[in-house]
Amino acid sequence: MEKYEKLEKVGEGTYGKVYKAQDKATGQLVALKKTRLEMDEEGIPPTALREISLLQMLSRSIYVVRLLDVEHVDKNGKPLLYLVFEYLDTDLKKFVDSHRKGPNPRPLPPSVIQSFLYQLCKGVAHCHSHGVLHRDLKPQNLLVDKEKGILKIADLGLGRTFTIPLKSYTHEIVTLWYRAPEVLLGTTHYSTGVDMWSVGCIFAEMVRRQALFPGDSELQQLLHIFRLLGTPTEEQWPGVSSLRDWHEYPQWKPQILARAVPTLEPEGVDLLLKMLQYNPANRISAKAAMEHPYFDGLDKSQF
Amino acid sequence: MASSLLFDLENPLTSADEEQHPFSDSIAALFAAESDHMSPIAGGHLDLSARRDAVSLILQAQFSCNLDPSVAYLAINYVDRFLSKRQIPSDKPWVVRLLSISCLSIASKMKKTDLFLTDFQREEGFIFDAKTIRRMELLVLGALDWRMRSITPFSFLPFFLSFFSPAQPPLLHALKARASRILFKAQNEIKMLEFKPSVIAAAALLSAAHELFPIQFASFRSAMSSCEFVNKEKLGECCNAVGDVAMDGCDSTFEMVSSSNTPVTVLGRHCSSSESERTVGSSSDDHDLKKRRISELRGALRLS
Numbered sequence: 001m002e003k004y005e006k007l008e009k010v011g012e013g014t015y016g017k018v019y020k021a022q023d024k025a026t027g028q029l030v031a032l033k034k035t036r037l038e039m040d041e042e043g044i045p046p047t048a049l050r051e052i053s054l055l056q057m058l059s060r061s062i063y064v065v066r067l068l069d070v071e072h073v074d075k076n077g078k079p080l081l082y083l084v085f086e087y088l089d090t091d092l093k094k095f096v097d098s099h100r101k102g103p104n105p106r107p108l109p110p111s112v113i114q115s116f117l118y119q120l121c122k123g124v125a126h127c128h129s130h131g132v133l134h135r136d137l138k139p140q141n142l143l144v145d146k147e148k149g150i151l152k153i154a155d156l157g158l159g160r161t162f163t164i165p166l167k168s169y170t171h172e173i174v175t176l177w178y179r180a181p182e183v184l185l186g187t188t189h190y191s192t193g194v195d196m197w198s199v200g201c202i203f204a205e206m207v208r209r210q211a212l213f214p215g216d217s218e219l220q221q222l223l224h225i226f227r228l229l230g231t232p233t234e235e236q237w238p239g240v241s242s243l244r245d246w247h248e249y250p251q252w253k254p255q256i257l258a259r260a261v262p263t264l265e266p267e268g269v270d271l272l273l274k275m276l277q278y279n280p281a282n283r284i285s286a287k288a289a290m291e292h293p294y295f296d297g298l299d300k301s302q303f
Numbered sequence: 304m305a306s307s308l309l310f311d312l313e314n315p316l317t318s319a320d321e322e323q324h325p326f327s328d329s330i331a332a333l334f335a336a337e338s339d340h341m342s343p344i345a346g347g348h349l350d351l352s353a354r355r356d357a358v359s360l361i362l363q364a365q366f367s368c369n370l371d372p373s374v375a376y377l378a379i380n381y382v383d384r385f386l387s388k389r390q391i392p393s394d395k396p397w398v399v400r401l402l403s404i405s406c407l408s409i410a411s412k413m414k415k416t417d418l419f420l421t422d423f424q425r426e427e428g429f430i431f432d433a434k435t436i437r438r439m440e441l442l443v444l445g446a447l448d449w450r451m452r453s454i455t456p457f458s459f460l461p462f463f464l465s466f467f468s469p470a471q472p473p474l475l476h477a478l479k480a481r482a483s484r485i486l487f488k489a490q491n492e493i494k495m496l497e498f499k500p501s502v503i504a505a506a507a508l509l510s511a512a513h514e515l516f517p518i519q520f521a522s523f524r525s526a527m528s529s530c531e532f533v534n535k536e537k538l539g540e541c542c543n544a545v546g547d548v549a550m551d552g553c554d555s556t557f558e559m560v561s562s563s564n565t566p567v568t569v570l571g572r573h574c575s576s577s578e579s580e581r582t583v584g585s586s587s588d589d590h591d592l593k594k595r596r597i598s599e600l601r602g603a604l605r606l607s
Contacts, residue, residue, distance in 0.1 A: 046412035049413065057315075070445070079441070129329055
């Protein structure tokens with residue numbers, strides 16, 4: 001760890017403190033994440049070993065935040081593991097916030113939304129093609145390089161060792177805004193659709209500059225979704241009423257989605273609709289999304 | 304959920320119990336990544352005697368702890384990659400033992416196999432304490448950049464098997480089983496380290512096919528060598544090398560038959576055992592048969 005100099009605390013990740021630090025030898029900025037993985041008599045814990053090597057494999061994509069190094073320090077005779085990631089100066093939440101408030105509020109340029117969404121789909125497709133679900137995609141987990149216009153997925157993979165907690169270790173409530181309806185309804189079988197739902201919510205948020213479904217409890221979260229997309233029926237989503245946490249809900253009719261994203265062009269609305277399908281099996285895949293006509297005007301060769 | 308992280312030699316990129324994904328994406332990724340997982344001997348400083356000692360200790364552990372061969376296979380892969388990056392001080396031969404034990408420990412964790420090495424160490428007449436092994440584990444992990452989901456020849460078997468026709472499960476199963484045995488054996492050969500994992504996989508399957516399904520062999524070979532990812536020339540060389548292993552032989556005829564083609568690679572083998580084998584072991588008929596089969600295989604595998 002003497003390789004790095006801690007500069008400042010940049011956040012409280014779901015799993016622990018995150019520091020901005022600098023590689024003393026190269027000057028490179030990095031993000032240091034302390035894990036709470038302690039080594040015992042058996043050496044490196046098997047789950048940590050398997051997860052970190054998975055993370056290492058996934059971070060080959062430039063749309064996934066790169067794991068640069070794994071460091072260990074002895075703390076009271078017990079080694080602690082630190083993960084060293086590449087550092088990016090901002091995340092999508094801060095980026096969108098800076099367009100909503102502050103000295104110069106303005107919409108995100110449509111070309112930026114298009115490019116970020118494409119990169120997000122590309123990163124998600126990469127993870128999915130390696131059999132890995134993110135399960136907690138949200139603007140805070142998407143790091144942005146403003147200068148280069150690059151977006152990268154962060155906080156990947158660790159979801160499994162730690163399981164997705166309801167409260168982070170600082171007792172901050174974990175946001176539910178991007179959580180897919182099947183997760184909120186207590187499904188036991190997760191699929192790639194959970195991530196695509198989150199991608200849809202993030203897409204809409206870039207357009208609106210505010211969250212599409214800002215619920216503050218699991219029930220409120222579901223009601224937000226139902227009020228916009230209509231209460232789901234057995235017909236459009238077979239099996240929904242047998243999910244663990246299903247109850248009888250008020251019957252809402254679907255609203256016109258384009259009204260929630262008034263500045264979005266029709267192709268974009270169509271893609272958003274395909275991401276927000278109730279039945280996870282009908283939700284568009286990341287790979288198919290990349291081929292959607294919404295991206296026709298984008299120069300894909302740059303990615 | 305945790306089981307989905309289990310590392311499978313055949314499937315380093317995808318976790319087994321997740322949704323199935325289109326082959327094409329992951330296979331291109333595999334070919335792109337395989338070079339990161341090699342342990343080049345040419346130009347490198349792989350310590351051959353350390354390697355030999357480590358391999359023999361790991362195989363010893365495999366038998367004495369009744370380990371799954373894939374755990375030993377993975378451990379040897381870690382040893383090779385470690386040795387191609389770090390030097391072992393020659394005045395500290397115990398480091399090789401520590402390295403072998405640590406690589407076995409990491410491999411068994413990746414495969415979620417329980418491994419009790421204490422008894423084995425005691426049998427072998429040494430014992431490292433937990434803290435020492437832990438430190439060595441971290442050294443190995445660091446040297447290998449924590450890329451422990453090794454891409455090995457096994458990773459490519461399912462892909463290359465898809466070139467075999469007829470695609471009947473019992474045939475494919477037999478072919479894969481035979482090729483796997485060849486791969487386990489071939490790992491002991493230092494020469495194999497020269498080849499990319501994909502090339503070794505293709506060569507092992509061709510060798511298995513030649514042995515088991517001679518009728519389908521020709522079409523299998525041509526389908527495989529038309530694959531965009533395969534370098535035909537390298538495959539030819541590797542087939543020669545695998546042929547040696549597959550036939551379990553070390554015969555001077557080899558060299559004569561193949562010297563026109565690949566003089567260096569074939570002559571690289573040590574043939575010290577062949578003389579004694581000849582006099583002690585087999586009858587001359589067996590010997591001739593074996594010789595004939597080997598040269599047939601050589602000819603058949605030649606791709607040019």
